[in-house]
Amino acid sequence: MKRILLLVVLFTSLYSNSQTVFYTQDFEVSQTGYTNTPNQTPDADPGDQYFSNAVATNTSIYESGSQLYTNVTNSSLFVGSAPNVINSGNPGILLLDPISLSNATDVEILADFGAVPNDWDDVDGLFVEYNFDGGPWQPLLEFSHSNGTNDPLVLQVNNGVGTTDSATGLVLTFNLQTVKATLGSTGSILNVRIICDSGNNYEAFGVDNIIVRGTPVGGNPAPGIANVSVSPSTPTSSDNVTISADVTDDDGIASVLLNWGTSSGNLGNSIAMTVVSGDTYTADIPAQANGTQVFFEIVATDDNASPEITTTIEASYQVFDPEPQGFGVPNTDVRYTIDFGNTVANVNNGSFDGSGLAQLPSTGQLDSNTFSFDGFSDGDTDFDADYTSGDYARGQTTGGVSSGGLYAFDLGAGNTALGIQPTGSDFTPGTVYFKFRNDTGETVTDISIAYDAYFLNNENRTNSLVLAHGPSKTNLTSVTDSFIETGIGQDAVEEWERNFVTADITGLSILDGETYLIAWESNDSGSNSSDELAIDNIQLVVNPTSESPRLFGDVNSLTVLGDVIVSSSSSVKEFVNLVDGVVSTNDNLSLSSSDGTSAYVAEVTNGSLNGDLIVEQFFPARRVFRFVSSPVNMTSSVFDQWQQSGLNPGDAGYQDNVGTQITGGMVSNGFDQSPTNNPSIFNFDNLPSQTWNAEAATNNLNLSAGAPLRLFIRGDRSVDLTSATQTATNTKLITKGSLQTGDVVKSFSNTLSNGEFLFVGNPYPSQVDFDLVLQDSGTTDINAANYYAWDPTVQTNGAYVSYDFGLGINTVAGSQVDENLQPTQAVFVEVSDDSTAPFDPQITFKETHKIASNQTNAVYRSSSMDYFRVNLSPITNGTTIAAVDGTIAKFSNPTSSTMTKFMNLNESIWIEDNNENYAINSYGLPFDGMEIPLNLSGLINAQYELSLDLQLTGTNLQVVLEDAYTNTEKVLTASDNTYVFTQDPATTSSFTNRFTIKFTTVTLGQGDIAFAKAVTMYPNPISNGEVLKMNGLNPSSSYSWSVTDLRGRVLTTNIQKGSEIMNDGLLITNLKSGVYLVQLESNGALATQKIVVE
Known part of the structure; x- marks a missing residue:
């Protein structure tokens, strides 16, 4: 009769029938039944480099805050991390003592493996090898991966031959899992080693519960005992504890005994275990006092004339009554x-x-x-x-x-x-x-x-x-x-x-x-x-x-x-x-960024970023130029970031709906190639030359935060460059670099002149209140009243839109341009000497200028200033579409800011005043006889609509649209504010100098009418140096008279007797060529006449 000792294996796979266990190892005792090289405990270098057995709860095994190894038999297991570092660059080797098999067949090796489920590089791994009788080492198991860095270990190779062996693809985690392999040959002495090839900290693994078993040659195999369990697993002093196990033998089972006691090696209590179902035997150990450690073993005897007995290795559990403790x-x-x-x-x-x-x-x-x-x-x-x-x-x-x-x-x-x-x-x-x-x-x-x-x-x-x-x-x-x-x-x-x-x-x-x-x-x-x-x-x-x-x-x-x-x-x-x-x-x-929203960095006080930030900016499908800027300080080139390093659909690593194509030069300079190879990326010379310049290369163009560009975005890099009509795609420009924080001061040349322009970009990945930027004391010699944006949604190719902060509106109805500068947006501002020495144009962005919003759609605000806006909208197939351009006249102070007109690629509308073109012009309050000429260019449709957005308070003047081409007038009101017209590109007068906005009194009193008819003025036209004569005045009455321009600026005024005016007249001097208004008022009667100065 033989007694076979088995290690108790909790919750492991079932042992095969009629197999004998030749070797077990649970690593409870250091270097007993095995040797390991190197030999360094975790406590010597916590969490980084070790190769030895350890208790599973030892925190030195783990990176701070990580999960613990679970499914560990008893309390200890063998662990390793970066053994190459402490073994002169050589892998760590765990070598089991030689195992005597005496040519047993169906030899199986089982072991519970676990590992950190990340951090493993593709050159490192865990390998199990074996040989018989000192022969060459043979590969048995390989845990590795081929996916780069920071990945888990995966069972890639199992050279066992058994049909029930563990399949490849098993992923190692902190929860130990049993892996089985069947050896395809046999011999007298079996040698097994586990190799850990790991040179990086916290590439850590654990192994436990190694079992070698097989079928002896001849004789009676001992019973198999498997799946030993304790229930409940953490018993209290009120719990009877059920021990269960699966016991099998080809000859049948004669008896199964549970021996237990409260001290190791002294198991004087014996209970017969009974079958509850199939091959499962159970017995209950009575409840024990809190803190008691209970030891037990299972003894199984087969039903054979020469019986074999299998005894498990002593196991234990602790009785514990938890106490509230927090x-x-x-x-x-x-x-x-x-x-x-x-x-x-x-x-x-x-x-x-x-x-x-x-x-x-x-x-x-x-x-x-x-x-x-x-x-x-x-x-x-x-x-x-x-x-x-x-x-x-x-x-x-x-x-x-x-x-x-x-x-x-x-x-x-x-x-x-x-x-x-x-x-x-x-x-x-x-x-x-x-x-x-x-x-x-x-x-x-x-x-x-x-x-x-x-x-x-x-x-x-x-x-x-x-x-x-x-x-x-x-x-x-x-x-x-x-x-x-x-x-x-x-x-x-x-x-x-x-x-x-x-x-x-x-x-x-x-x-x-x-x-x-x-x-x-x-x-x-x-x-x-x-x-x-x-x-x-x-x-x-x-x-x-x-x-x-x-x-x-x-x-x-x-x-x-x-x-x-x-x-x-x-x-x-x-x-x-x-x-x-x-x-x-x-x-x-x-x-991240999507249609209508972009994540932002709020006002930074004391925080900071260490490392690069990746900023997305979504652009909807539309083939247009856009004024863009870098939201961070790029750490690589425009080619690498906005052109995906030249990757195209089908290339490894290519991303759909990301980046764009940039043309205008050779491949060696980073440009994509098109049949025309027209430039699609430009910078603006903020020096007095005031010119657009095509960038010479993109593969050495590293942008600083706020660096502005004009960039043609067709869509992502899938757009066919051989076709100008291919449908555009949505895309994102992804910019990577260091975050710009704190004040950002952009200084410009002091050789610039008033009225010249500067191209500036938003340096933050956030919206900013551009009104605050321009009004800031750190912004000098810049017109703070308005700015120019390029709106890619207006017209077919985009258009300039002017924004006035005082009015709180832009020049084109429907445009989303407002007081806020969007992330990744660039705009134009105007140089304007603020009369404070020295002349030093600069613009200052501050953290306090940021707006806490990720919504990129504009929200308009109402204006307290009187104004009108004329919108120009094409009519196609009888339908009026969105406005393509507009112009604004504002009324309060004729010397307040104006905005020069930037002409668009197609339609443009503007106010013409003394041979100057304005997107926004300023006037005094409207008065009877005021005229504001409009002009048009670039019309591509046959039919258009003019619409007037009007805000006038405290006046009863009528607003009249005069059409010189059709010689008609229309009174415009809040409820009837549109005028439809047709034009012929071949007939210049059908659009050039065609329209005028006029202000007239709604009704005139009888005194006004009589007075106006009685007064005559001559000569008209008149030249500087001539005297304007008047007749029809009462010599003894006093008259208040004034000369104003059409913007409402009073140029000269006086009060005189009628006899003095008729005798002396009014000397006309220092007036530019143009139209002026002469007003006379006496006793409440008013007369206004228009004169032309040549």
């Missing part, structure tokens, strides 16, 4: 994460399922020693009490609920969060409290905290969340800059939005053993349900020195009040708020 932080500078989906001791028992809070939480519950809530209608909760019904236990849901209370919200992809539905009686307002205890052995002075705040914006009422902290509920300090809230209206697509907040809390004094509160205050007043909120992925570091919270994945917003490391590709949908701290981007952080 969440303790044992270490400084270690990142602890609470994600509510995985058990965290004294925080949540298993994945939170919304079943409440308890002192000793059951599966799915929160620990009430750690969490407490104020604001529910069922009452506030205390720490250290049970709350398992009503508001406190609303269950698990994906959201969209109406009952107020505490939920486990399923956010998708298996992500569970602590959630709350506020209503009129719940959480209005409310607070979530998270308590931790300082178990570090030292005083905590600083805390780094980060969390995800999720909102489901499915109601028409807003909701907010703000971080707070303090030693007690009644002594909290709110971190006001952490405030985030939902929008008032419902989202068109209702989905959970993730907002990441990180903060450093300093100046504390939390003694060892003391507790401290982190809290989240929500403000939701009113009735009915508000948007649902959830808190997830709480990261906590006390007394940080090298560790910081980490950002993984995409977010709606990023609020930074403390250091954070961006550990994976992370896109921001709405905004980044840099209040304080450093964001280490690792070049992983990007601002």
